[in-house]
Amino acid sequence: MEALSLPTISVTNSNSNTYISLSAATNYASLSSLQHRPSSSTKHFTMKKSVVLVKAENEEDFELKQVRDMAAARKRWEALLRDEKIKVLTPREAGYAVQLSNKPLLDVRPSNEHNKAWVKGSTWIPIFNVDDGLDVGTIPRKITNFAMGGWWSGMPTLSFDNLFLPKVAEKFPKDAELIVACQKGLRSLAACELLYNAGYTNLFWVQGGFDAAEEEDLVVEGSAPLKFAGIGGVSEFLGWTDQQRAAAAKEGWGYRLVFSARLIGVFFVADALFIGAQQIGRYLQEIRTH
Template identity: 40%
Template sequence: MAQQTLSSSIQARITTQSPAQGRVQPRRVHALRRAPVAKAQRRVLSPLCAATSPSSGGDYTTELANAEKRWEDQIRDGRVKSISAAAAGELKQEGWVFLDVRPPTEVAKAGVEGSIEVPIYIPETEWSVVNLLKQASNFGLGGWWLGGSHMIPNQQFLREVQTKIPKDAKVIVACQKGLRSLSAAEQLSRAGYSSIAWVNGGLDTAKKPDLPVKGADDLRYGGIGGLSELLGWNDVQREKNAGALGGPSGPIKLAAGVLLLDGIWFAYDYLQEFLHKAQ
């Protein structure tokens, strides 16, 4: 079993938010055929997961390559069906259970009405020099821009799912970008769930009519944060704001953002130096 499961430090890295990749072309519900994992997902996974943390070792590239192969195999073998967000909405209407495995912070911004919410990863809350180094590493890898934080696997994930969803249920698994949910689908399959569908590309690919939304009018809001949200420099905010910089306040936001970024970067350098000296 140890060879088939990612270490917790590696698993946590697939939770870091990353820029939205190319759209996944919707597929019709009747086309629930075996499909390969989208290349866009592979491009997201490798750079985020392969980066090592200052406090850990091991061959991350090999471990991640093995995990990615397993995840692709479950799609090719038909254990997990790859579907679009639009198809997920239609299946939900037919009685499939929608399992949202995003952390509460993303669900609070934009959730799926009527879904079961069980996070597969949760924020790291234990304070130590090691964890501070991980947080600093995450910040340096893009957390300052995207608002992501260091996550750890939810050890109660399967137990929580099993108390809320019977094993004979038909389950749709989704997250924001499609990586965490693919990992969750593997766990569900091993636990005995036989009818599993995975939203290829995640909720970032959903359009307004695809799924019922709560908390916002667009599911893509769940994946924004950090300085990019403050400045409105992401797909969903740019579509809703007028002008290249998001309307009349755009230049002011830009100037404030530059000053804020300069201060944050200075604090990040100082924290890195302090923590390395403390080790």
């Protein structure tokens, strides 16, 4: 992006005998100095001012860029679906294809979702996977992800797997009838686009992902229901996810009481921590006064 360039401006006020110099660098405006020069005296008094840096807004807002990128991706995906270059299946249709026709199902979810539940006989190759790195570039991303809602949803920091296409190529030829699925449907659609551009021509996308599947649609293995594989964090602990609310409507009050008890427990713990902090503060204050 072209840098913002500000000219050097000099302003002389003859009435007040004040000389002001404004100089500008590429991205900053700098108030460099203020000198007062009386005409009737040989004495010079120089006042040094602190340099004020004002960063120019010459970069597009990151969140706005993300929105634009997603909008562009959606247009590409809609075109692929509209032209039937990628065919659409419901979770039930995908289940029939896997169970009755032995069609391969490619699970592109990250490990935190796949390890909870998976479709029997599916092949797991994540397009994005959990980033376990602790390098200088990863730690700020982890902090940002946690602060922006990761603590609530339980979603870890993910990174694109550059070996996704080679891994798929090792398992499936490009003429294979490949069913691609993820938890909600977005990552699998992105995977379908990559696979189509790589030469795969018989792609089937599971619309809505596993979140849209009913229990009888797919044969599932793992420790949790398939719909619950994508939840986590504080929202799962308190039972405030859509999946848990739907389950509560079916299971009744017994299911709800578990999470109600957890919520009450959270309030008790928060109250105890608050009272404890007050007591510690008073104790430290007494130590200082003695």
